[in-house]
Amino acid sequence: MALPAAGTENLLLVTDSYKVTHHLQYPPNTTTVYSYFESRGGKFPSTVFFGLQYILKRWLCGKVVDREKIQEAKNLYEAHFGHDHFNEEGWNYILEKHGGHLPLRIKAVPEGTVVPYKNVLFTVENTDPKCHWLTNYFETLLVQVWYPMTVATNSRYQKEIIAKNLDETSDTMDKLPFMLHDFGFRGSSSVESAGIGGCSHLVNFKGTDTIAAIMTARKYYGCAIAGFSIPAAEHSTITTWGKKGETAAFRNMLEKFPRGMVACVSDSYNIWDACEKVWGGELRELVCNRKDGCVVIRPDSGDPPKVVVKVLEILSKQFGKEKNKKGYYLLPPYIRVIQGDGISYETLGDILENMKKHEWSADNLAFGSGGALLQRLDRDTQKCAYKCSYAVCNGAEVNVYKEPITDLGKKSKKGRLTLELEDGSFVTKEEGTGDPKKDQLVTVFENGKLLQDYTLDEIRRKAEIQLLLDREIQQNTV
Known part of the structure; x- marks a missing residue:
């Protein structure tokens, strides 16, 4: 039939x-x-x-x-x-x-x-x-x-948490639209739900790996490209090289994507060694010499507040760090971190607070969220x-x-x-x-x-968080 x-x-x-x-x-x-x-x-x-x-x-x-x-x-x-x-x-x-x-x-x-x-x-x-x-x-x-x-609401409240920490610990808010990335396609109940929910997240942010969301925004909200992404590794593209080949797998990422931002999952075996001995050791020169972007290290297991801070500490010993105008530490611009495991409205505040406690700027980190962003709602x-x-x-x-x-x-x-x-x-x-x-x-x-x-641009403007609107007013009155 x-x-x-x-x-x-x-x-x-x-x-x-x-x-x-x-x-x-x-x-x-x-x-x-x-x-x-x-x-x-x-x-x-x-x-x-x-x-x-x-x-x-x-x-x-x-x-x-x-x-x-x-x-x-x-x-x-x-x-x-x-x-x-x-x-x-x-x-x-x-x-x-x-x-x-x-x-x-x-x-x-x-x-x-x-x-x-x-x-x-x-x-x-x-x-x-x-x-x-x-x-x-x-x-x-x-x-x-x-x-x-509800997805748009959940996403916006997370944006408020991130923005508050960014405002307190960073010299700029420029990265905010890309600090909560949608990883939720596979965790959605259908392609249609992923499109609807992912598009709802894009009311507040511009980072997504949910292609269905981009297509929904294009067809129903007049936005040609509502979200953006970067080349990134998954465990299969690293672990197929074998445990002894992890360094070669990382090197391959840098060589195949020599410019711009690139993200690499690094917890397949030993995240601490990967940060210290591989990224900060054998591959340090390639990382430091990256053009027009940075290498984004992705831990994907463990207790997020503790893991993120420890990763930052290890990377800072290998690559250095400096304090920004707010008095918080920042890694060199060619290396950053993304936490994509266990992220939700309930957890990301704890991660940012632990970073703040250890004097790290929120500018060092981005988040990826899946099930909690698009599916853990009713x-x-x-x-x-x-x-x-x-x-x-x-x-x-x-x-x-x-x-x-x-x-x-x-x-x-x-x-x-x-x-x-x-x-x-x-x-x-x-x-x-x-x-x-x-x-x-x-x-x-x-x-x-x-x-x-309504266009997505009009909707984004209406939904903007008050902190950014207040900043815009201040800038226009200066």
Whole structure:
């Protein structure tokens, strides 16, 4: 059986089973259903809103309903339920009345905006009174914005930790965009997740080995090359030379890549000997004479805070060190270190603090992160939820909400919502009490059309950490 071409999947099947029956469950003469999405709390106090545009472009824009898809969905759902609960009439109406375009309006905070949790991030409502059931049919798909949003948030909070240490121990912040490198492709659950998650990381940084992320940024966010990398060794390209051939393997890296930056994993056997006797001994002259870049030593095992400092100490004995203007030590510019094992929001601060304790500048080190960056997250990391807050039933407006006695943390918002700025802080106004002129939510999708098309450059600017924005202001006022 032939598989469908990419992009031709049946949108009618991209929902939870029970939602197929919901058109029969709303009150009689319901004409409007209005729902919203928020982070109800979670690990990080604010979230970087990102990824809705990917979903809209990938799934919802243009003619997404046709006869074949309706028939396919009808047949599948009848077999799935053992009954005919499918809203064939409703989907045929969308095809005939709207040309297969979805009569929905989606308003959202601009992508890249950093919003404290417990605030509305986007709203969805039907634009045709006969299609009230459509709003929550796509909850399943739209809630998947939790993933790019949470990766971007996790990445940004790590950027804040790195930036703080860099600001305290380095004379320059120039290396910051490349100090957390994405190693997460192989640890992702699929190529698509790697593309979405990796692109989310690129909101904050520019270093990646996840090619899928670059392609996602190119296709959905107008960025030709969103991330960069360098030639680097893996264990197989070193250990195939044998233990006695490790020096030859290292030498081969320097000779095959004579200019620019090159990274070499160095813990295959004895990381201490590799740093002292090989890089700082037999190959010292080649390292010192490197043109237009540096050799990056990669330890990949052991206790990271201790290993990184010991590697720096050994390399400094072989290559020397000098203090920068902040009073912290820096290796010569032709040699650096990358720690790519065990890196997460919880661990990188300990590594940087131990470096600081031993008077080493953060400028000596970069990080690589994999599973913890793209995969060790879920929808509850930021407690993401999509809830109905307003409806029109029998001509009467209803402020809809839930307030479970067993968990008031799941209490939902009421009525039509606006997201407004008060004294520089975001506030969600409920029950239609807000001022539409002050609403930070903008219409991004309406009746099958994308109305806002954000570029990655625009998003990066909005998501920038305050430390860098403050520095930019200071420089512009000098």
